[in-house]
Each structure stands twice: as C-alpha cells, then as structure tokens.
Amino acid sequence: MDFYKIPSQKLAGQVREDPALLDEIFAMLSHFHNEVEDLNIFILFDPENIQKEMTFLKEKIAKGKSLSLAGVPVSLEDNICTENIATTCGSKMLSTYKPPFNSWASEKLQEAGAILAGKTNLEEFGVGCRGNSSFYGAAKNPWDQQRIAGKGAAAAVSTLMLPLSIATDTIGELRQAASYCGVIGFRPTYGRVSRRGVIEYASSMAQLGIISRKTSDLAAALEIISGPDPQDPTSLKGEVPSYRASLQNEEKVFKIAVPDNWDQAPGMEKDVKECFLEQLHNLTAGRVQVEYIPLRYFHKAYLAAAVISAAEAFSNLANYDGVRFGYRGEGKSLQDMYIKSRSEGFSSKLKQFLTFGALVSSGKHYEDYFLKSQRMRTRIKNELADCLERYDLLLTPTTPFTAPLAKPDTEPDQLADPALFYTAAASLAGLPALTFPLYTSVKRPAGLQFMGKAGDEASLLQISALLEERGISLSFPNPGSIK
Amino acid sequence: MPEMETVVGLEVHVELITGTKLFCGCSTAFGADPNTNVCPVCLGLPGGTLPVLNKRAAEFTIKAAQALNCKISEMLTFDRKNYFYADLPKGYQISQFFYPMGTNGDVEINIDGETKRIGIQQIHLEEDTGKLLHIGTIISSPSSRVDFNRAGVPLIEIVTKPDIRSAEEARLFLQRLRSILRYLEISDCKMEEGSMRCDANISIRVKGGDNLGDKTELKNMNSFRSVYKGIEFEVARQKQVIKEGGMVAPETRHWDESKGITKAMRSKFVSADYRCFPDPNLPPLDITKEWLETIKAELPELPAARFKRFLLEYQLPVYDAEVLTNSKELSDFYEVTLTYFNDPKTVSNWVMGELLRLLNAASLEIEKCNIRPEALAKLLKMIDKNTISGKIAKTVFEEMFESGEDPEVIVKQRGLVQISDENALEDIIFQVLENNPKSVEDYHKGKKKAMGHLVGQVMKETKGKANPQKVNEILKNKLDN
Amino acid sequence: MKISNSEIGNAAWDARVKLTPGEVEHLLDCSQKILQELNLVQKDNLDSIKATFFGHEQPGSLREDIITDSLPLAKVLANSLYADEFCFHVPKIIEE
Numbered sequence A: 001m002d003f004y005k006i007p008s009q010k011l012a013g014q015v016r017e018d019p020a021l022l023d024e025i026f027a028m029l030s031h032f033h034n035e036v037e038d039l040n041i042f043i044l045f046d047p048e049n050i051q052k053e054m055t056f057l058k059e060k061i062a063k064g065k066s067l068s069l070a071g072v073p074v075s076l077e078d079n080i081c082t083e084n085i086a087t088t089c090g091s092k093m094l095s096t097y098k099p100p101f102n103s104w105a106s107e108k109l110q111e112a113g114a115i116l117a118g119k120t121n122l123e124e125f126g127v128g129c130r131g132n133s134s135f136y137g138a139a140k141n142p143w144d145q146q147r148i149a150g151k152g153a154a155a156a157v158s159t160l161m162l163p164l165s166i167a168t169d170t171i172g173e174l175r176q177a178a179s180y181c182g183v184i185g186f187r188p189t190y191g192r193v194s195r196r197g198v199i200e201y202a203s204s205m206a207q208l209g210i211i212s213r214k215t216s217d218l219a220a221a222l223e224i225i226s227g228p229d230p231q232d233p234t235s236l237k238g239e240v241p242s243y244r245a246s247l248q249n250e251e252k253v254f255k256i257a258v259p260d261n262w263d264q265a266p267g268m269e270k271d272v273k274e275c276f277l278e279q280l281h282n283l284t285a286g287r288v289q290v291e292y293i294p295l296r297y298f299h300k301a302y303l304a305a306a307v308i309s310a311a312e313a314f315s316n317l318a319n320y321d322g323v324r325f326g327y328r329g330e331g332k333s334l335q336d337m338y339i340k341s342r343s344e345g346f347s348s349k350l351k352q353f354l355t356f357g358a359l360v361s362s363g364k365h366y367e368d369y370f371l372k373s374q375r376m377r378t379r380i381k382n383e384l385a386d387c388l389e390r391y392d393l394l395l396t397p398t399t400p401f402t403a404p405l406a407k408p409d410t411e412p413d414q415l416a417d418p419a420l421f422y423t424a425a426a427s428l429a430g431l432p433a434l435t436f437p438l439y440t441s442v443k444r445p446a447g448l449q450f451m452g453k454a455g456d457e458a459s460l461l462q463i464s465a466l467l468e469e470r471g472i473s474l475s476f477p478n479p480g481s482i483k
Numbered sequence B: 001m002p003e004m005e006t007v008v009g010l011e012v013h014v015e016l017i018t019g020t021k022l023f024c025g026c027s028t029a030f031g032a033d034p035n036t037n038v039c040p041v042c043l044g045l046p047g048g049t050l051p052v053l054n055k056r057a058a059e060f061t062i063k064a065a066q067a068l069n070c071k072i073s074e075m076l077t078f079d080r081k082n083y084f085y086a087d088l089p090k091g092y093q094i095s096q097f098f099y100p101m102g103t104n105g106d107v108e109i110n111i112d113g114e115t116k117r118i119g120i121q122q123i124h125l126e127e128d129t130g131k132l133l134h135i136g137t138i139i140s141s142p143s144s145r146v147d148f149n150r151a152g153v154p155l156i157e158i159v160t161k162p163d164i165r166s167a168e169e170a171r172l173f174l175q176r177l178r179s180i181l182r183y184l185e186i187s188d189c190k191m192e193e194g195s196m197r198c199d200a201n202i203s204i205r206v207k208g209g210d211n212l213g214d215k216t217e218l219k220n221m222n223s224f225r226s227v228y229k230g231i232e233f234e235v236a237r238q239k240q241v242i243k244e245g246g247m248v249a250p251e252t253r254h255w256d257e258s259k260g261i262t263k264a265m266r267s268k269f270v271s272a273d274y275r276c277f278p279d280p281n282l283p284p285l286d287i288t289k290e291w292l293e294t295i296k297a298e299l300p301e302l303p304a305a306r307f308k309r310f311l312l313e314y315q316l317p318v319y320d321a322e323v324l325t326n327s328k329e330l331s332d333f334y335e336v337t338l339t340y341f342n343d344p345k346t347v348s349n350w351v352m353g354e355l356l357r358l359l360n361a362a363s364l365e366i367e368k369c370n371i372r373p374e375a376l377a378k379l380l381k382m383i384d385k386n387t388i389s390g391k392i393a394k395t396v397f398e399e400m401f402e403s404g405e406d407p408e409v410i411v412k413q414r415g416l417v418q419i420s421d422e423n424a425l426e427d428i429i430f431q432v433l434e435n436n437p438k439s440v441e442d443y444h445k446g447k448k449k450a451m452g453h454l455v456g457q458v459m460k461e462t463k464g465k466a467n468p469q470k471v472n473e474i475l476k477n478k479l480d481n
Numbered sequence C: 001m002k003i004s005n006s007e008i009g010n011a012a013w014d015a016r017v018k019l020t021p022g023e024v025e026h027l028l029d030c031s032q033k034i035l036q037e038l039n040l041v042q043k044d045n046l047d048s049i050k051a052t053f054f055g056h057e058q059p060g061s062l063r064e065d066i067i068t069d070s071l072p073l074a075k076v077l078a079n080s081l082y083a084d085e086f087c088f089h090v091p092k093i094i095e096e
C-alpha cells in the first residue's frame, strides 16, 4: 500500500480498524529507511523500538482507546527528549545522553497513538542551518545530495518516508529546512507547544514546529501537541482552537501584505526572486488580495536575532560541564575540566557562537549590543503587530536562496546568517509562520513564508489549504530515484 | 590620629521553610541522602530546566519585605546570574538582579538604651546552590563530591546599607532580623545549620569622612558569636594596617573560628562578570495591590511592636520585655501563661530565670520544652496559695522540665506540701531548740545570726517543706518569751 | 566600537571554551562585521524603546507548594561517568 498518499487521520482510522496494518507500516518504514540511508536523515532509527511501540499500540487499540494518530509514523528531532532513548542534539557532548523523562510533545504523540519512527539529524543543538556542525554529519537534501537539507526532519518528510516530523524552530531553521526540501513547515505561536523536554538554545524564541506534506496532517498534529502545560511557564494558557475545524472555512477572504522591499536580502537568488514574483501574481485571485506595504525594521531582524540567540545560548548551554551528563574531558582543576569538556565536546562552530554570546552579553557590551538588540526586537514586534492589524497575513520568501551546496567542514559560518533573513522576525515577535513550497525554473524547492497574528494559527492553515486546493500541488523527488 | 569609625554592611542569606524548592516540586527536607531530592529541573538536565515558580516562596519574600518596611517591586521578575561552578547545576543562578522584591527598608535595633535604624538596601529571592563534600579530609581526597539536594532551595538575600558601626550593632541587627523572620514563620534561621548565613563588608574611615581603604568581604561566620568576633578582629586588623601606613586591600577574607583570625581567601571565580539578564523562561508577573494586601493582612505582630506592648501592658522592665519578645515562641509562652496566672512580673521572673536557665543548659528550643504554660501557671498558683514554698517550687519545676509531669502530681507523690500547721511546726521547733542550746544562748546574747541557724535546722528536719514565714514567727515567739 | 583579540579571548574563557588562533581570528572578523551592522541599526535612537526579553506578553505563572516525586537516585546518576553511589565527582576543589 502507498501509505504516503493517505492522509494521516484516514490512516489512523484504518489502523484502528485493522491493527495488522502496523506490520505493513513497519515494513514500509524499514524499506524506506534503506532507500534513504545515504541522506543521513536519522541519528537514531531503531526498528526494535518501533516494533515495541507497535505492540504497545495494538494493546491500546484492543482496549478501545480513541487514538487520532494511531499507527502514524512521526519522527522527533534529536533535541526532543525521549525517555531512555538517546537524545544527542547532534553533538558529541550528548552522544551518550539518555534523558530520564519524556518531552511534552513525545508524550502527547504517544498518547495519540503515533509511532516514534526515529530521531532526526540536526545542526549541533539546532543552531543555524548550514550543514556544518552535526557530530553525525550533515543531512543531505533528497532533491540533490550535493546540497544540504537543513534538518533531517524536512528530508524525512520530503522523501515520502514520513507524513509528519516534529522539529525545533528558533530563528527559522525549521522553515528554512522545509523550504530547502520542498515541504510545508510550520512554526506555531510562541508558547503554543510546550517546550518541556526540548533541549533548545534560545528560550525566548524556540518553538516546536511541524513539517508535513499535507495541511490536514499538519492541523491534526498541531491539535495534538498544542495545549497549556503547567510545567512550561511560557506555555499559552487557554483553550487550543480546533485546527481541523478551521480548515472547513472555505469562504474566508485573505488580505495579504508583502513588504515592498521584499527582495533586499543579501545573497538573494535570481531564481527564487522570479518564482516568488510569479507565485505572487498567481496568488492574487478570488479570495486573496495582495498589497505591498513599507516595513522599516523587518530586514534588521536577523541581526538582532543573532545577538539575542547567542547570548541566550551562552547561558542555556552552560549546564554542559561534564559533571552530571555529557562528554567529560580530563582536567586537573575544576575550571580546566570545564574547558576540556566543552572544547572537546562542542564543534568549532558552536564554540564560536557561544563565545560571541559571551561577548555581546558582557558587562562592556550588554547595553550596546544585547540590550539594543532587544529594543530593536520591540520595534520589529510592533511593526509586525501594526501590519497584522490591517492584514491577515504577511508574505515573504522563506529563504533568499535555495538549498546551498554542502560546505566542507572547515569553511566557517557567518554569525548572522542571511539564510535567516526572512524567518527571524516572526521568531523575535513570537508569531506563527508557515512555509509553503515553491519551485524554481530549474525545479529546485524554495518557499513562500506567511506570518500570522499571535494565536492565529488557523489563518496560516487556511491559506495552506487554499494553495493546495488551487493545485499548487507539492512535488517530491521520486523515492525510487534517490539512490 | 583622628577618630576612626567602623563601617559595616551585611549580606544575609536565609533559607525559606517552604515544602518544595523554588522552581520545582522537590522536597527541601534536610538530612536526606545526597542527590535524592533532585529532579531534571534542579539538576539542570538537558531538556529538563523549565522553572515553575513556587507561590509560597514568593509570598514569604513579600512578607519579609513588608516586615522590613521595604518598598515592594510592582513586578515579580527573575534574572540569570551566569557563572561556572561545581555547585551550580545550570551554569546560572536564577535570582532577582534588576528588580529585587523589596528595596529601601529598615530594621530598628536597641543599643545602649537607644533605638537605631539600620537601613535595608534590598531583599530578593533566589535559588540556593548544591553542596561540595569530600572523601576523607580535604587534603587526602582525590576529588570533590557534589550533592545537589540544596540546589534550588529558595533563599532570600537581605542586604543592609552600610549603617552598622560596630560588631555589637551587627550582632544585634542579626538577632533582630532573625527574630523578625521567625515571627513571620518563613525561616528557622539557624546559623549553625546554615539556614542563615552572613557575610560582612567591612571598612574603616575617619569619622564622617572618606574610607581609609577598600572594604573587605568577610565570610564563613557560622554563629552570632563568630559574626561578632570576626568583625571585631577584622576591624582591628584594618586599623593596624592603616596605622602602619598601609592600605586595606579589597579582598574576600575568611573567618577562621578555631584560630580566631581572618585570612585572605583565594577567589572563587576568575571572572566577576555575571552577565545578568532576564530569564526568558520566567515572564514577569504583576504584584497586584490585592495580592500585597492579602499578604499584609496575614502579617503577625512583629517583635518591635510586641516589645512596646509588653512595656505598656505588663509594665515589664525594658530588659525583660526585650528578652521575652526576642523570640516569638518565648513571648507566646509568656502570654499564654498569663491567661492562667495573671501576674506579669512573677511569670516574667520564672520564664526569664528558671525556664531560660534550664533551656539554655539543655540547649533546647522553647517549642520542644516539656513544660506547658498551663503547668507553669499551676505551679505559680501553688506558691501563691502557700501549698509549696518558692524553694520547693524550683525543685518541682526542674522535675516538670525533665518529665513533663503535672506539678500537683509531683508535689503529691513526693509529699512536698508545705507544712503550715502550727501544732506540727511547734513540735518540731521544740525539738530543734532542745537540740541546739548553744544557738539559743547565742541568740539571747544578741547574736541575731543564730536565728538563721535555727530556721535552717527546722527546714532540715522538715526537708524544706516548712512554711518559712510560720517558722520564723513561731521561733521568734518562743525565743523572745 | 572595535573588538580586540583579548576581548574575544576573555569571552571564550567566560564561555569555558578554548579557541584556536584561527578561530579567534575568524570570530573577530565575524563579530566585527555583525557589530558594525548593528551599529548602523543603532543609528535609530532606541533609548526610549522598551526592551523585549520574552517570547510573548503573557504573564508568568505560579505553582502551589506541593511536593512532587524526585528522580530515583539510579536515574540521577545514570548519565554521569563520574559518580559514586550517591554523588557526582569533580576535580578536587580547594578553596581556603
């Protein structure tokens, strides 16, 4: 059976009816995993654990539990804690870490009957998107193995192996990867999904997001992992809207704003520019109105986000001291041991990032860099709020360019990566955002990024459904052709 | 040399007696095996560090700030203080750096019969750190061991203004502070057990003028006595340095209790840049007027107020009122006793005298004392009714203290009822006079001291139970006639 | 504002990482660039703008003071290679 063609909820229904289907799903996962092995998508793919979960699920189905994602294989990024299952963050530092607890997201998915298909590869601790820092090597792009995927999570969905992947989006890494791999990437409002059990590097921006190929799958998964969590003090209070129901609204008129200087990103690719313009043109019809608006601060977001995220990472990652968990280097004194553990356990890129974080938050630079960036953040936030008061959505490209070629390990990164030029603003402002695939003239994926009001995930799901409906159908590399 | 004065500011850390830690549900109980009261949050495990604020800890801190007459912050916020150390699991301590819970308060102390205000610069809430243990002695130990049971226990830090002018003032301030916090029932403030810790910033200057050197920070004073002795020593040391033409170096010094000296300490951190910034995991919370009022309504009568009331209401001497009200439990005990036996001065004498003497000798807290206020009142009534003598009463009291037995039962069982019956006494006195002719003779020669000897003999015969007044009366009568 | 080599060195120490001279060089270069761009950002007068430190404006929350289970000791120590039956080990610390 071609499981990848079936909407997740329908698949779940079939599994509930006939739990023996799980064996077929298992066979399919194993087959796919072999097919895509070269892509380095997973840090952990454990058939034994999958079978264990399936046995457990069969028992639950027998008990008549209502499981909306019964048997649906979902991957978690390897910075999302799974009890007693290695969670490495793509780092040598945590290569042996097995958390003694589950994340909120893994709990919720398990309760809904989803099968943990594996833990996906990521940049070390989820920082950046250049394919040069994972201890396990970069995840490759299913469209072109010479290029990076950005995240294993996006590649997994792009290859058709999985309908859904859960991953982190801090400055936009998830949207970026989804754009590179030609799939839908979704970042909910900050606080919508609990960060409990997520090893993130910048707490004021990190959110769990979802990667999928179908809007309906996305809505179903979002309903499951959303919700107030009393153990996350930033978790949004109040009831979670019914996202699936919001997809029924087919009359809604969308007023969409596009920044008039939308093409000003450093390194903007001509192809991306052209296909974005073309899509903009196609978009303006029927229920969709598009207007250009001036934005003054939007294009400064990636600079401010680089400073803020580095300062937070400096602090968030200070618990890696070689004592209670993680890699430990031998040192005669305590401070010596710290230096050895962290210098040997972190990649060169991460070390530089943490040092930059220490630099911008130091007594000398706190005011000038850290604080000013946080003030700039306020401006960006206000500007977006003003814009979204007048428009339903704000639209930009997701990335200025298509997936870059994998760089040799030695080639260093930029601290403020232009790849995050469009995605940083929503992260700074805590807004929900969605990337929908575009294809350039040479058939390489790019993305349309929509940003919505805080709390209004529904409009993003609706526009995604509308684009699907219009037949801007997604295309995927043929799984058979990957090798 | 011009007149010099001592300038001291104290930083006092106090552990709150909440049931759970500041940001997780782990127990704060003392004495558990190492690392058994820890969880992913307070251990700083990857993916496990989301802090959820303990409401009671916040309220305790607000209470303390109110009791110390502070201006309370409008926002409840927390910041990260970043540094690496073995007892700090997350690599940062969550504290209140930018907006301390309370600022600009004061505490009154009584010194040399006068009242003096010591300013409170700020009071804030933060997490405690873990504890370093060693295998064997610190020298022979191959490594240090870390126990994180205390990591995350709520602490309040109280920082005074540099208003303290002597070791004695520092001691009195600390005592008053402890007394206030214990009245609030938010901390047990035991310096010996580490639930109250005090560091002192010490400098000296020409009276009213500029500092003569940098200040030193004095640590490791584990009792009220060592705070007093440590400051005394450090002040003398600084004066000596200046007298010899030197300058006091800004440094952290360590009080060595056994040697009675202060020593320069190797600094704990190479960097002093804590890079404090608001903790993104803990969004600010409004401290509403309603919340403050609810908390304020729960504030008990505080030691200063109780002290004044005791002076007025019970007409006690200043000293008595001060000693009694220093401890909430002791003054509660006193007042409950009064409801059964309303003689403030007598009760005060017994509480301040016998009771405190026995408590101190047994190093016992009043809460753990066997004697209840009703029992003390009963005993005092028995003296009042001449059932027993005051002297016998002290013996009974000691037994009550040991066994917790009712005084009436003790008196009855041991046959301690006072002999006031004149016939019985006359018989005994007759016997005593017979047996002590020399004393009788002396008395008649005008040696009035002989009378005392005879009374003593009567008491000896009656095992102290004779009513001394009656004995005197009868003896005098017999001898003079 | 110019960033110096030694500032990068201090920051690396404060982050407890050791950088190679090449890394210091590169980081200096990158920092200089981004901070220059930020300086341009700062031409806008930001002093009167409130800083945003949080992901949203929802106020923080409080928890009742109720004890929950701690981790079993075996799980506490499971991820550490340097522990005895109760405690974690660190290189000997001599403070006094």
Ligand SMILES: [Zn+2]
Pocket (backbone or CB within 6 Å): B021, B024, B025, B026, B037, B038, B039, B040, B041, B042, B043, B152
């Ligand atoms: Zn805990």
